[in-house]
Amino acid sequence: xxxxxxxxxxxxxxxxxxxxxxxxxxxxxxxxxxxxxxxxxxxxxxxxxxxxxxxxxxxxxxxxxxxxxxxxxxxxxxxxxxxxxxxxxxxxxxxxxxxxxxxxxxxxxxxxxxxxxxxxxxxxxxxxxxxxxxxxxxxxxxxxxxxxxxxxxxxxxxxxxxxxxxxxxxxxxxxxxxxxxxxxxxxxxxxxxxxxxxxxxxxxxxxxxxxxxxxxxxxxxxxxxxxxxxxxxxxxxxxxxxxxxxxxxxxxxxxxxxxxxxxxxxxxxxxxxxxxxxxxxxxxxxxxxxxxxxxxxxxxxxxxxxxxxxxxxxxxxxxxxxxxxxxxxxxxxxxxxxxxxxxxxxxxxxxxxxxxxxxxxxxxxxxxxxxxxxxxxxxxxxxxxxxxxxxxxxxxxxxxxxxxxxxxx
Numbered sequence: 001x002x003x004x005x006x007x008x009x010x011x012x013x014x015x016x017x018x019x020x021x022x023x024x025x026x027x028x029x030x031x032x033x034x035x036x037x038x039x040x041x042x043x044x045x046x047x048x049x050x051x052x053x054x055x056x057x058x059x060x061x062x063x064x065x066x067x068x069x070x071x072x073x074x075x076x077x078x079x080x081x082x083x084x085x086x087x088x089x090x091x092x093x094x095x096x097x098x099x100x101x102x103x104x105x106x107x108x109x110x111x112x113x114x115x116x117x118x119x120x121x122x123x124x125x126x127x128x129x130x131x132x133x134x135x136x137x138x139x140x141x142x143x144x145x146x147x148x149x150x151x152x153x154x155x156x157x158x159x160x161x162x163x164x165x166x167x168x169x170x171x172x173x174x175x176x177x178x179x180x181x182x183x184x185x186x187x188x189x190x191x192x193x194x195x196x197x198x199x200x201x202x203x204x205x206x207x208x209x210x211x212x213x214x215x216x217x218x219x220x221x222x223x224x225x226x227x228x229x230x231x232x233x234x235x236x237x238x239x240x241x242x243x244x245x246x247x248x249x250x251x252x253x254x255x256x257x258x259x260x261x262x263x264x265x266x267x268x269x270x271x272x273x274x275x276x277x278x279x280x281x282x283x284x285x286x287x288x289x290x291x292x293x294x295x296x297x298x299x300x301x302x303x304x305x306x307x308x309x310x311x312x313x314x315x316x317x318x319x320x321x322x323x324x325x326x327x328x329x330x331x332x333x334x335x336x337x338x339x340x341x342x343x344x345x346x347x348x349x350x351x352x353x354x355x356x357x358x359x360x361x362x363x364x365x366x367x368x369x370x371x372x373x374x375x376x377x378x379x380x381x382x383x384x385x386x387x388x389x390x391x392x393x394x395x396x397x398x399x400x401x402x403x404x405x406x407x408x409x
Contacts, residue, residue, distance in 0.1 A: 268331025
């Protein structure tokens with residue numbers, strides 16, 4: 001019998017009718033002689049509601065107590081889904097992350113999984129039960145409840161699939177799979193039948209909201225067969241595989257975009273060793289992630305440093321840089337929180353030259369000015385003004401023939 005780990009997000013179980021629909025889907029899979037472990041998120045916007053409750057009490061809730069509160073959303077989901085399964089005559093057993101013993105490190109609200117104890121899960125599976133596990137949560141060495149951060153249920157599912165040596169980890173979402181671009185931006189975006197772990201990791205980190213990038217990292221590290229499917233429409237979805245299993249390597253697999261970008265520039269600081277650390281060190285200490293960085297040499301042994309952060313961190317980062325600028329006698333500090341990042345992703349880039357120039361030319365023909373550029377082996381990202389996001393994405397999608405899978409070279 002095949003073993004599948006199926007994960008359903010908050011939208012998929014947003015109300016009781018949807019929970020019943022998920023139960024019917026799971027029961028059908030079990031009736032097809034599959035062993036099934038289900039990982040679920042909290043219902044709908046329940047996690048946001050709980051976070052708002054905490055914020056109503058205090059603006060600075062204890063991370064430990066916040067984890068205790070937020071983890072209750074999944075406890076409701078697993079119990080209701082187990083009840084719905086049993087109402088269909090399908091034996092089921094629900095477990096919280098602490099009961100399964102999904103062990104994590106000690107970082108509350110952003111914990112990382114270190115070990116999964118599968119003994120109880122395997123015993124129930126051998127007795128013919130569907131096992132329903134709360135995603136997003138675990139416990140640390142002290143026995144405290146921890147949570148894995150937004151999208152953490154994806155990581156829970158992949159970790160369970162790895163520990164159980166599952167035949168496939170199936171992530172059910174509100175979309176049919178992974179597309180060549182956001183269908184809300186590009187009307188003729190095409191559903192991809194397969195992408196590589198590396199491409200999916202880039203797409204996830206660059207703004208594609210289908211999978212949490214930590215889940216993709218985990219799946220790649222432990223070679224967990226991964227598939228993204230729709231909870232609402234039948235279909236094969238998108239398989240995520242290792243590169244060696246991909247027979248044809250398309251030049252470009254997708255165009256990703258991210259609106260959550262902001263840019264900060266500090267001008268006229270001394271051009272000497274250690275300057276980048278003096279500028280960015282306080283940013284790192286404040287736990288603010290920096291994405292793209294550009295340092296330019298200017299006049300009179302001075303330099304300019306530009307970097308991007310998440311838009312939510314813009315105000316805090318600006319204050320830190322303004323403090324640094326005063327200490328360094330910098331000429332000026334400026335910021336822009338109305339920028340976006342557009343990226344091309346494809347493993348075929350490794351063996352093809354001229355992709356960047358083709359990308360830049362296509363954007364130039366639409367009078368889209370490029371403010372920053374970042375590259376890797378399989379990715380080219382540019383920062384442009386926010387007003388050009390949709391035009392830029394559509395232009396590149398058409399330029400590389402992604403709408404019909406045409407030859408891109």
